Amino acid sequence: MPFSIVMRRAGFLFFVCIFLLFGSCLSRKADYDIPDFTDERIFAKETEDIKKAREAEPLRSLWRSALLVREMKARPDDFELKDSFLSRAQTLFDECASHTENLVYEKNADKKYADALRLAESLENAYAAVGLVFEQREDFTKARIEAETAFKNLPVLASETGKKSLADLIQGSVTVWVDLGVKVEKGMGYAARVIGSGFFIDERGYIVTNHHVIADLVDPKYEGYGKLYIKKASDSDTRIPAKVIGWDKTLDLALLKTEIKPPAVFRFGSSENLDVGERIYAIGSPAGLESTITSGIVSSFDRNLLSTVSVMQIDAAVNSGNSGGPLVNEKGEVQGIVFAGLPAFEGLNFAIPVEYLKTVLELLYSGGEVRHSWIGAYGRTFKNKPADKTGAGVEILYVMPGSSASRAGLLPGDIVRAVNGKNVGSLEDLQALLISCKSESLALIQYRRPVKAKSAESGEGKAAADGKKTADNKLPAETSGKVLVHLDVRNEYPGKEIYEREAEYRMFYPLFGMELVPSSVGNKRKFTVQSIVKGSIADESGFSIHDPVEIIRTKLFEDDGAIYAELYTKKRKSGYLDVNLGVGAPLDSLYFF
Template sequence: MDKRRVQNIVLILIGILLLVYGSCTSSPPSEPASPVWELRLQELRNMVERDPQRAIYLLGAVRYQYNLSQEDLDEVSALSEKAIQGLQQALMTAFQEERWQEALSYYRSLSEIKRLPKDFPEIVILSLKKARAELAKGKNLEAFLTLVTILDQSEGNTSIPTEEIEPFFTKALEEKRRSLARYLYSWMESKGKGPVISKEEKASLFLPESPPEMIQGVATVIVDRGIRFEKGRGVPEWVVGSAFFIDPSGLLVTNYHVIESEVDPSYKGYSRLYIRLGDASTPRIPARVVGYDYFLDLAVIKAEVTPSYVFSILPAKDPVVGDRVYAIGSPAGLEKTVTSGIISSTSRRLLQIGTVYQLDAAINHGNSGGPVVDEKGNLLGVVFAGIEQFEGINFMIPLRWLRYALPAMLQGGMAERPWLGFSVEESREGLRLQYLFPASSGRDYRFTEDTMIRHISTADLSGAENRIGRTQEILYERQPGELIRVEDIKGESYILQLSKRPKTPFLEALEKDIKERVIAPLFGFNLEYIGQELFVKRYTVKRVVRGSVADEMGLTPQDSLAIHGLEVDKENKVAYLDVTVKKKKMGYLESSMRIPVYLETTDTL
């Protein structure tokens, strides 16, 4: 090929390139959309119509998951607005159709994103409508619980007409709920419009509750588990506890662990539930479980009997250390026993959720599920545990947690509780994320361990005491599926969706996640992988959570640690970590340890 011909070909190619370049610069083509994003976008479009609440949460999260063009961002914003309008319409429809529970749930979600419909009634009025509807349907206990919660949370609110309260007062008198009637009378009188009753009726109303009266409202719970064979001999197996009436229809409150065999699907043996109103000579009355709250160790049972006394679930002033209290129950099956003591602590964290009171009143097997009252006869809580080896160390569930738990239990079955899927630790700035559970909505927003949370909903967690307990209380009154605002220490705000809380979160996490990731929050230390010796991975301890199992075992930062195995006892909900440790403070001498931990920790939200 001659030189001139080669030059011509090169010139032609340069011309073609210039044309292509010119066309590209004058009209740049848009980058082709990712097939994954297109599929996701179509799914979100469908969800806006089907489930606007979830769509709002997911549309907020996609901004953190994809590198979106301005065109995509505009569509996401438009879909978000459409989902919000859909949720507003769902609220209006539920309100018009008097589906009050749904309406309240939608109301809370829209409050979190600050998009309530204009001129929509306050939540107090919405809740009051719910209470009136329950009263009209004969659901008196549910109505009283709703009303009491309204009055407790709306102290100082003048938008509640006293005439709206009077029908509840009248019904409380009819059902001989003297404590409740007294509370409602005092509330109306404080507003200057007390109900008209005679002097004799008022005097009777304000008589203090007497121990003989209250004892009549307490029953012995018996769970007959048939015959257990030991060394060839049949031994009757019974569980004995206590319960107290909360409604004239025969509803009682007790502990979940007392009636567990009645509802636990893993229990395959014989189980029959009874109550007894008197001593051993009185007949056993068949009962059934209505609903239960696994997380708070509470249950509602029902027997076809009309009690002569009913305990009222009222707002109670939190007791202080040193206050005298009385426990009523059936210790060792000895019916209607009253013991006294004092409040020893008001902030023990023993259950997965919430705090409990410690008291020194004599508590024994059979007291579980019985009421604890103050010197005026006001219900303060429910007995649930004691430490056998130590006399005078016993515990009760505070009344406010019972009040939160009852509405869901009365609906029947296991009460579903919401959560964020966080394991946290307290710090001065707020709550530090230790671990995100596999199904946590925080994962969609790219939350990481060590993210510092300062606000959840309207609660400021910086500088507060008992931050975990306070946050659990905020979440507990809500429902799975609701939206909630979470703000980090940088002031960045996120809208997350609450999901259904698993019975034992860490047990589920160990089945679904990498064990090394779960070990850190479960045992309370952060590890850094440094290498492998033969078949064993070795780590350096970077941080130890104060008060954790690792802290109690004497581990400190810069200790060297090798993990040899993790054993999980599902039945007893305990995990055992087998390690060899070279502790810095012991000159890095190696020692073997087996570290146990209870899987039902108290630091999950």
């Protein structure tokens, strides 16, 4: 992977000299207040909109109908129209559920098992969320099992029998050759190509490599020539045609297919069994030199070079052309996929843990682009005590206006404990679960809410359970519950969505880690720092609580994947000296989910 791409993903760039060209944006935001569905006109409009959208967005419509049922159930008993509204909401939910169920049968008939399973799982979660009994008729049960079985049987991986030595397994590695034709610069033409590595995982000729190796071939914006070939380790002269089956831009993975019988097939190990210091081997084609194997050790597991997951750092020699090759242990089991090295720093190389490949493998086999999900929130691992080594969930620090999390009722301060019944101990756990969930589906999120949980609209403390007191007339310390969320497609830059939706000063919290509150009636660009997220851009830039901040300019640089701001401040840590400070932050990170 090119050095520039790694650095773009690893962090952000500072271009303070560009700030003079900035334009300020204070009035670009839309209104995302949640409507009052107890109003007859608003309720009728919502039900009509759900019916109209049902064909195009069946699961979003099912979700919205479930939210209506929940809203009406939560109404006080003295609400005169409660029974009428609840009955209408339940009828609408039943119609949406029936429509979704029929789609499960249709997708199975068309052998679109990934879609059938996504619909079936979402339907079951929707019924669980609204508390209605889903009469699982025999036909639906059979259809769900059929979809799940067929989907999970898409890969035909190597068995545990017939284990081979590392020397034998090298024959199962390939050089991935992407021919991009001839490019002309300054009147001179030259051959354009991308060289990477890959390895067979399936007797039918399926190959794993990196997305960035074949990116031009699947980029809708690319209009040039492109052909994909592989070269076997035992035959460096013959180009064998191949095609791209599926790809995952977020995890930098791709699945290829060629019509030959593999000379050897790699088996998957488990990166969870690896420890720092263990010996590993990288197999690939550095600089196009086939059948190259290098050795080293695992240096670390917590490097955030990809947007949603942590990757392994290794010291095995990796060079241009190694991208997509397998990282194996002494038994020849794949522990990771090599994806990056930093040319300027010898021995500083990285690999994607094989667990993430396992998670998305069925989706890669089903074909096309794997799109990951998010709910429109920002947060960090929550620990009961700062000294704890393990987390107790993920604390939501910010909820984007109009997002799925907001519509579902999640608030800043809530602590996510589980997704679809699977426990969440840390931010990494949550991201891994979201990766395993299909985008454009419905998931159940379990949370607990301390009394201090904040309203997303007002920013004021909101008591748990809407301020309801216990029998001894005291507010509960916390409550817990489950919400149904629609898993939206995670854009390449989630921070861009926040920038476009949020008030300018509010976006500083999720993007820079600095919560600002207005401090002047006359000057709407003056603020005070109310809180700082530890380890954030603001924290590393030396800001403290109560520091005065004036926003001079902000600007989005989408090509760089970053946002930049020029601030006037008097930081306590700098002796309250006046300073104009330029800061930048990435538009994507592990902390958006």
